[in-house]
Amino acid sequence: MREVSREVFKEEVLAWARRIGVTDRIEEICLRYMKRKWASCSSRGRLTFDIALLSQPASFRAEVIVHELIHLKLGNGSHGRLFRALVKAYLQNSTGMKSQEPEGLAGNRYDGELKSSGKGVG
């Protein structure tokens, strides 16, 4: 599988941030090796992503990115009903990137892929 560069990945994060409306909440985007998680974010807006995401499929990268950005949007670390609904809504609305998939699949795949990946997200 073709890897994307750090620059391309950060552009993807910023593109999602514009869509979700959290651009001004991002303090820093870091990419480094992470053992237990794909990504995490601090309350101050520092986003950290596992460098291994660069070689993951675009759809999986999007799922991890949207997860962290929704944390920034909501301003807390919970994964409650609102959190899950927003993640699903944004991923489902990205039909340009997922036109081959029937509506509603993105959210289910999200949980499935993350669980089977053996790592979580923060």
Ligand SMILES: [Zn+2]
């Ligand atoms: Zn989370």
